[in-house]
Every structure is written in C-alpha cells, then in structure tokens.
Amino acid sequence: MNWSQLRQNYPATQKGAYLMNAAIGAPHKRVFETSLKWNKFTLETAAIDDIKFFECLEAARKTCADFLKVEQKCIGFAPNTGTNMNILAGTLKTKTSKRKVISTTDEFPSTTLPWLHAGFEVDFVSSVDGFLGIEQFIEKIDDDTAAVVVSAVQYLTGFRLDLEALGLELKKRNIPFIVNATQMLGVFEVHPEKFHATALSASCHKWLAAGIGQAILYLSPEWCQNFSPPFVGWSSVENYWDLANDRLALREEASIMEIGTLCFERLAALQTAIEVVLEVGLPEISQRILDLSSEMHLQLSQLGLKIHSYRKLEKHHTGIISFSIENHDAVEVAAALKEKSVFINNRKGRLRASISYYNNSEDIERLIVGLKEIIKG
C-alpha cells in the first residue's frame, strides 16, 4: 500500500498533524462526494424517485451486515450511540426485573447515562493503570445483574478489551452482553457473533470516518424476536407502505427502532466509508495503526511523560495514547499545540493523541517537536 498517496484523499490531514481520530475521523474525499451526490439528488428530484432513498437504506444495511458478518435483519440505524443505548435500556427494563448493569469507570457517558436514566444501577469496574481484566467484570455479577454494558475500546485510555473472553464468560452465565464498538469500528474486526454480543452500538464518525450523525445498532437474532423498543414509528411494522394506522404488527428485526424516515445521505456516506476501509484492507489498517501507535508511544515515553494508556500486551493496544505532562494543564497544552497545527484532544484533564492509518511518522515528529517546545517554555 502506498500510504502517502492514499493520504492525499483525506483533506483534514493536510491541515497539519491531525491526531484527533478518536474524536472525529478524517473522511475520505469519496465519503463527502457520496453525501453531496445524494444532497443533489434531493435538490433536483425531491420525491419523484423517492424509492431510491429506500433502496439506499437497504444497500447500507447490507453493507453493514456484511461488514459485521451478521444477517441484515440484525442491523438498525440511529443518529448516535446515545439513542441506541436508550433504546436498549428501555427495552431491557421491560424484559427483566433485574436492575444492575456492569460497566467501567473510564466509559464514555453515552454507554452509561441512558442506563442510569432508565432506572438501572451502574456498577463500575475500576481500571488499574488503564487495564481492565475479564475477572473484574465477572466478580461483580450477582442475581440482580441485567447486563454488562461496555466499550470495546475505552475512549479515555484506548484500552482494547478482550471481547471474546468476556463474551464467552457472559454467555455461560446467560448475562446479556451489550457492546459499544464506536472506538473499534474501522480499526479492528467487529464481529458481534464471534464475541457473543446480545446487542452492539457503533457511532460511525470516528475511525470509520463516515462523517457525523450515523450509528449502527446490532441485535442478536434472538433479540430481534419480541424486541419491543420504547418507541416505534410508521416504518416499524410489517408492510409499512400499507400505511395502516390502527394495527401494531411489529417486524422481528432490529430496524423497527428506526422510528421513521432516516437521513439517507448519511447512510450512503456510511456505505462509502465501509467500502474505502475494505479497499484499503482492514488487516492492513489494523497493523498500520498498531505500528504508528507503538512509534508514537515510544516517542512520548522518551519525553518522560506520564502515559495513562496500558501498553504491555499488544492485544490491548489501539491508536489512542493518553498522557499528561507534569505541571502543565491539558487544555492549555492542546491549545498551544493547535497554534502549531498539531491537533490532539484533552479529555478529563489528560491529553489524548489518536493516530489512524492515514497519519504518518511526520505527524508524530510534529507532535513531539511541539511538546518539547511547550515543555521548554
């Protein structure tokens, strides 16, 4: 793969050292062109060929299903993971009288707040130096445990959980496994059936770089049956083009949570983003991100900074490195780096640099030079 040639297709990388991929991935030009094409289609034809919008929805569903290696009926779409988690919490509340879910202290709030709002207690597993062990989750399981709800990759530290090991333990105990794969989609394989997920949500604007406003919901085939989300809409029923308004014949598919008309241009863009990843090659992307993140980790370590990400076993690595600089405020450091066209995030008082496959060693070099200048004062 000619990575430097490929990089030309990601305009955000031309702004400097773009290391904010865990916030918003830099979209490939083709993703933008697809959005534009569908916008233009709406402008020029409005409803004349509106069947094409629904064909676009089902094409995106098929692409996502193939990407996740699941049946099409298991895939639904929402604007974000918060929506998906609210739907799952609201559904589980009616399916069980158990009221505890297990999550982690490092979680992104979209994973936990909807469960608190739905009346569940969240029992938080504490990470130790960024590490989360399977047994820490298992120890917390009791008779009141309704589910384990956790991110595949933690947004704060980049820790990659052993999903297969945890999923297997939960399956043995018949505990639903609800995964937020937002920080993993587009970097590593996300095959929910391989790790026995009951449900999974993934927002698509990060490593998949599909643009903002689209999330995937996966439901296991068992959960597709008798799935009764808190909200339904005109497109949630069998033969929805009959437009019957006096009968509730819900389909046994994840898509019944879509509630109504979707943003078709976003779905088309999502399809293009997946096609780009498949063209570059997911194994190649995974390896490139692991290599670049090891290089970035080494260089940050050599500066003597405090690294918060767990970096011992490679199976837990990702493109996210979290760190802090003694006697320096993270907000101020990120702002000073921005002045030097080095773009990283501050999250909860720490700095977070996140590196993707379209980045390169020069981006790391710019980060290190920028940090050295800031430290020197």
Ligand SMILES: Cc1ncc(COP(=O)(O)O)c(C=O)c1O
């Ligand atoms: C793990 C994780 N989940 C979800 C999100 C986004 O949540 P939502 O799609 O609800 O805006 C983020 C970051 O913004 C995240 O890091």
